[in-house]
Amino acid sequence: MASATPPFSEANRDMIQARLAEVRKEPSRETVTVEWRGKPRSVDVIEMPIRQLYYNPETHRIRAQRTVDPARSKGLDDDPWSEASQDYLEQLLMGDPFAPLKEDPAFRALVEDIKEYGQTEPGLITPTGILVNGNTRRAALSKLRKEHIRVGVLPDDWSWDDVDSLELALQLRKEHKRDYSFINFLMAVDEQVKRGKSADDICRSFRIKKDPTYKRSRWILAFIKEAIERSTVTTANGTTVGMNLVDFERDQGQLEELWRHFTLLEKNDPDGAAQLREGRLAGLLLDLNKVQMRSISGEGGGFYKAYLAPRLPKAIKPATAAPASVSIPGLSGVVVPGAAPAAAEAREFADKVLKARAIFAAPDHFTREEAAEAGELLKTARILMRDSVKMAEGSAKKNALELAPADQLGEATDAVKRSVEALIAARSTGGFDADALDENVLELRKQLEKLAQHASRGVQEAGEGLSWLIKAVQE
Structure with missing residues (x-):
């Protein structure tokens, strides 16, 4: 949790209190209503110099995106109020959720809207000048070289828990225009869990269902965090690089589908479910589309064992024994017996792809040969994965064609059964x-x-x- 006392907080407090005293003299002053500790509360609105305010380092809006630059993210943790950290926050607030270092078209639209119509809604600040709501608006006003921003002022007894609850309440209002990104939503739920909130309370706060939305979000975040940990590679100078949360921002639909198929299959076929999980992870990393991903299944011996493994060259093919035990994503501290060899091999293959992705994305940390080797592995794996998917698709079509006569006859049998029931009913009424x-x-x-x-x-x-x-x- 960030320090509640940024530099110049006392100077900010004096200015804010003076301006509040002035506006309270006005008979028709502007106020804004917020949900404060479970009840609506009106707070006064004042104008503040933009340069006096601080971006909120705890905002969920860019929580995942900050990991795109590990060094600056660490600086943000160490000193969130420094000029460098505040500049980084501003860049992320302007950035595209999928490519944080590029300006978001939605942000450009906000800038144009404010340029034409001005600031329509006030932001919110703490009595020390930290923005609670309106961080992106402040960035837009700054880009337009505006000097002031209208903000409501929270009560003096505010806390970071209040700020968190208030941001969440504002985010869930229907009229709020910019949703949390996929990963930031998962992290916001995770933060509530870490604060000791019960699943029922979290579901009420986020207005989501415990089953499936809450359970799915917990599983997916654990899956992503595990993948990031498995992608970690140590460089020659001892530092580590790996994938980051933003790398999974575009994969919401595929991850939710994986969760659904995995949980159904795991009940009766844990090995098939493990192959499914690892195969789909590799498919994500190798940029397969949603239709192609659906051919990566765990049923019938598993996609990896049936289609991919026989095609892998020695340079990529895993040669590992099954682990004695493995942890289950989303269930901290729970271990089960290790997977069968095919599932263990599928996991090792996914690990190779994970590490290659990490190296390929950070070539400056590795030798030219290491970066080239990672790129070649990804290229080969992508070709083999897509070829294997085509084989699986062909097999599925063949099976469907072979089974079609039996399926059609089964439907005819059901029709005859319904005819018997209708005949009995007709006889009972004399209408046969x-x-x-x-x-x-x-x-x-x-x-x-x-x-x-x-x-x-x-x-x-x-x-x-x-x-x-x-x-x-x-x-």
């Missing part, structure tokens, strides 16, 4: 039409004769069902 039934039975017999003719062709030894059908149409 035997002539109409006779006509349709003759058509059914004709189609059954054709079915028997084609189904028996090339069959050396017919099963009980087919034998009955052949005999029935011959009588």
